[in-house]
Amino acid sequence: QKEVEQNSGPLSVPEGAIASLNCTYSDRVSQSFFWYRQYSGKSPELIMSIYSNGDKEDGRFTAQLNKASQYVSLLIRDSQPSDSATYLCAAPQGGSEKLVFGKGTKLTVNP
Amino acid sequence: NAGVTQTPKFQVLKTGQSMTLQCAQDMNHNSMYWYRQDPGMGLRLIYYSASEGTTDKGEVPNGYNVSRLNKREFSLRLESAAPSQTSVYFCASSGRIAGGFNEQYFGPGTRLTVT
Numbered sequence: 001q002k003e004v005e006q007n008s009g010p011l012s013v014p015e016g017a018i019a020s021l022n023c024t025y026s027d028r029v030s031q032s033f034f035w036y037r038q039y040s041g042k043s044p045e046l047i048m049s050i051y052s053n054g055d056k057e058d059g060r061f062t063a064q065l066n067k068a069s070q071y072v073s074l075l076i077r078d079s080q081p082s083d084s085a086t087y088l089c090a091a092p093q094g095g096s097e098k099l100v101f102g103k104g105t106k107l108t109v110n111p
Numbered sequence: 112n113a114g115v116t117q118t119p120k121f122q123v124l125k126t127g128q129s130m131t132l133q134c135a136q137d138m139n140h141n142s143m144y145w146y147r148q149d150p151g152m153g154l155r156l157i158y159y160s161a162s163e164g165t166t167d168k169g170e171v172p173n174g175y176n177v178s179r180l181n182k183r184e185f186s187l188r189l190e191s192a193a194p195s196q197t198s199v200y201f202c203a204s205s206g207r208i209a210g211g212f213n214e215q216y217f218g219p220g221t222r223l224t225v226t
Contacts, residue, residue: 031212032213034214036217043201043217044154088153097142097159097205097213099215103151
């Protein structure tokens with residue numbers, strides 16, 4: 001079973017700060033990576049996909065991928081209390097469509 | 112466009128009872144998935160279907176059966192429910208986007224309690 005590891009957290013940041021979430025994966029074949037946000041009692045929501053080395057920005061969110069280090073991160077700039085959620089990292093299992101999920105990092109943004 | 116829908120939202124079963132969880136998607140996706148999510152265990156794949164008429168076991172298939180009824184619908188059946196199957200169940204679907212990669216989208220979930 002290929003693995004995806006995340007900081008266990010929880011992570012707490014003040015409102016307006018940058019939140020940094022990290023993920024490492026063991027399968028060198030993986031070419032695509034995904035960040036999901038899950039509010040308490042809700043389903044996972046896809047917020048970022050990244051397929052190539054470097055940075056991908058979408059509003060306040062930036063995903064960073066380093067395939068050589070097998071490392072993917074999510075930065076949330078100007079964090080808001082509404083960003084408080086659990087963030088899940090996921091990567092495909094081998095060359096398949098099946099995803100392996102990390103156990104998630106719980107983020108709390110304090111007003 | 113409803114995306115991925117699941118029924119029921121909540122269910123309480125007694126040990127030994129059976130039930131079917133229903134899932135449907137309107138995104139014309141080929142692949143569909145059933146996951147369970149338990150505290151401390153994360154999301155674990157139960158079964159998946161790459162296309163109509165095909166199904167494959169995931170990480171935790173024991174005690175479950177699935178049916179891919181057509182391209183839209185993928186059901187999960189518990190034949191004889193056990194307390195260990197108390198969990199939140201999510202259905203997901205995925206389709207290829209530009210570049211050949213798949214993105215998965217989740218339904219709202221079913222909270223199942225087995226007493």
